[in-house]
Amino acid sequence: MQTVILKSGREKTLRRHHPWLFSGAFKDADTHIEIGATVKIVTAKGEIMALGAYSPHSQIRVRIWTYDPSEAVDTHFFYQRLKRAIDMRAFLISDNDTACRLVNAESDGLPGVIVDRYGDYLVCQFLSAGAEFNKQDIVGQLRELLSPKGIYERSDVEVRQKEGLTPQAGLLAGEEPPDLIQIRQGDLQFWVDVRQGHKTGMYLDQRENRYVVRQFADGAEVLNCFAYTGGFALAALQGGAVKVTNIESSAEALALADKNTELNGFDKSKIENVRGDVFDILRKYRDTRREFDMVILDPPKFVNSAQQLQRGCRGYKDINLLAIKLLKQNGILVTFSCSGHLSPELFQKIVADAALDAGRESRIVQFLGQSSDHPVALNFPEGRYLKGLICHVC
Numbered sequence: 001m002q003t004v005i006l007k008s009g010r011e012k013t014l015r016r017h018h019p020w021l022f023s024g025a026f027k028d029a030d031t032h033i034e035i036g037a038t039v040k041i042v043t044a045k046g047e048i049m050a051l052g053a054y055s056p057h058s059q060i061r062v063r064i065w066t067y068d069p070s071e072a073v074d075t076h077f078f079y080q081r082l083k084r085a086i087d088m089r090a091f092l093i094s095d096n097d098t099a100c101r102l103v104n105a106e107s108d109g110l111p112g113v114i115v116d117r118y119g120d121y122l123v124c125q126f127l128s129a130g131a132e133f134n135k136q137d138i139v140g141q142l143r144e145l146l147s148p149k150g151i152y153e154r155s156d157v158e159v160r161q162k163e164g165l166t167p168q169a170g171l172l173a174g175e176e177p178p179d180l181i182q183i184r185q186g187d188l189q190f191w192v193d194v195r196q197g198h199k200t201g202m203y204l205d206q207r208e209n210r211y212v213v214r215q216f217a218d219g220a221e222v223l224n225c226f227a228y229t230g231g232f233a234l235a236a237l238q239g240g241a242v243k244v245t246n247i248e249s250s251a252e253a254l255a256l257a258d259k260n261t262e263l264n265g266f267d268k269s270k271i272e273n274v275r276g277d278v279f280d281i282l283r284k285y286r287d288t289r290r291e292f293d294m295v296i297l298d299p300p301k302f303v304n305s306a307q308q309l310q311r312g313c314r315g316y317k318d319i320n321l322l323a324i325k326l327l328k329q330n331g332i333l334v335t336f337s338c339s340g341h342l343s344p345e346l347f348q349k350i351v352a353d354a355a356l357d358a359g360r361e362s363r364i365v366q367f368l369g370q371s372s373d374h375p376v377a378l379n380f381p382e383g384r385y386l387k388g389l390i391c392h393v394c
Contacts, residue, residue, distance in 0.1 A: 001038060003041075005042050008044040009044075011049055019052075020106075020382075035133070035163075036130045049069065050069065065130070075141065079141045084108070098183045099184075100116070101114070102116065102122070108377075118177075121148055122148045123154055126153070127160060129163045150176060177194050182263070190234075205374045209334075213232055221292050222244045222293065223285075223295045223296065225299070226248065226297065227273075228298075249278070282326065286326060291331075292327060297333070302337070312341075320354035332392060333393055335388065363391065
């Protein structure tokens with residue numbers, strides 16, 4: 001096994017068991033290390049501290065597999081890590097939920113590995129060099145542990161380019177998934193497109209937040225922005241909403257939202273689907289003085305890097321300002337950010353500033369985050385990316 005050597009003092013993050021080592025931490029490395037290969041991490045004093053995956057093209061030069069240098073990173077290693085993650089979901093996920101995240105990358109001790117279950121199928125993402133290098137072992141152990149009908153890959157994401165990898169998508173094992181997979185979450189059912197849908201097909205990280213939104217929806221007229229396939233809309237209708245307006249830029253997503261409405265037997269007259277840019281449509285609603293009892297904001301990531309933080313903050317400020325202006329007195333704002341570079345404290349400040357500029361008083365009645373099947377390891381705070389607030393707006 002080849003070796004990388006740390007600069008003096010750079011082992012401090014390893015002693016805290018943080019799973020990332022950046023390029024500036026290294027003094028030297030063996031030559032011709034294969035992308036994604038497992039390497040020994042050695043301190044300047046010669047102490048072997050951990051084993052990790054080497055990624056020469058990434059600023060995150062090594063992602064840690066294990067802090068026990070005597071532990072082999074082999075088939076048995078991946079079996080044990082996958083089994084531990086899957087077993088944890090067994091007591092987190094109700095039998096009424098047939099879709100969930102089974103493996104959440106670094107927070108499950110498998111950097112760069114995402115595994116989501118949709119009924120009888122698994123959908124995986126291999127986002128790091130080490131995950132790609134060990135893909136076949138991981139797929140083999142998933143088949144051994146779960147015997148799915150099929151395993152499909154959705155590694156068609158830009159982040160792989162930072163690892164020197166090309167986007168990949170397609171069947172990895174078993175049967176091809178159907179065009180649409182029917183899944184259930186609680187009392188709601190959904191059609192999911194795992195081939196072309198966002199992420200691996202659905203925003204599974206909002207599963208528990210949909211239950212929460214339902215509790216505030218009774219008798220409300222709801223505006224659901226960035227609606228995708230209507231998850232929050234269905235939750236609001238289930239909670240007693242009298243009408244929901246979905247705004248979404250994708251015609252395909254809105255068509256699937258229609259199918260999901262039919263699948264659950266809701267009255268389609270209670271749903272209005274509007275295709276277009278959310279910012280433009282909210283400005284139009286503001287100018288025509290349209291009002292709602294609840295506005296839900298679940299936008300895409302506005303901040304993809306630290307360099308984009310200032311611009312992204314302006315985007316979050318603008319969209320929350322528009323939403324607050326559309327709320328009736330004593331309305332409810334449900335607002336999210338999935339940008340990992342944006343701290344919860346900064347997000348709260350942005351929403352507070354938006355309320356101030358709108359001339360409205362507001363208070364947080366509930367803090368929200370990603371669902372429990374998307375755990376955050378204590379040694380990896382970066383794993384907490386989804387932040388949400390439910391605000392009462394006077």
